[in-house]
Amino acid sequence: MTSHQDASYSESSMSEEEEIRQINRRIWKRRVIYLVAAVALFFVLPLVLTVIAYATGVASWSDIYGPLIFWNELSSRGFLVGFVVIVIFIALMMYFIAGAFETGEGAW
Numbered sequence: 001m002t003s004h005q006d007a008s009y010s011e012s013s014m015s016e017e018e019e020i021r022q023i024n025r026r027i028w029k030r031r032v033i034y035l036v037a038a039v040a041l042f043f044v045l046p047l048v049l050t051v052i053a054y055a056t057g058v059a060s061w062s063d064i065y066g067p068l069i070f071w072n073e074l075s076s077r078g079f080l081v082g083f084v085v086i087v088i089f090i091a092l093m094m095y096f097i098a099g100a101f102e103t104g105e106g107a108w
Helices: 003-056 061-065 076-100
Strands: none
């Protein structure tokens, strides 16, 4: 190799190294965003369930019905909505956690 080829080779290798660094930064930014989203969903879930409880009347059950049993036909709507929301939130958390560590080349 001549000195001109050496110079062009070092420039191309430096640009490749810089490109790899930028890709690694993008990957880690994506991982951080996805993990923060999963943790945020974990902490937001109780708040959403509380809003659902107030919206469906489950939160004021004992005020309305007294010591009656909660699990009857009147409580089914609140229970089902809460259950579906929990399943959706868990699925989203799993999606974000799996997306944070996806390699894009058959990781699963």
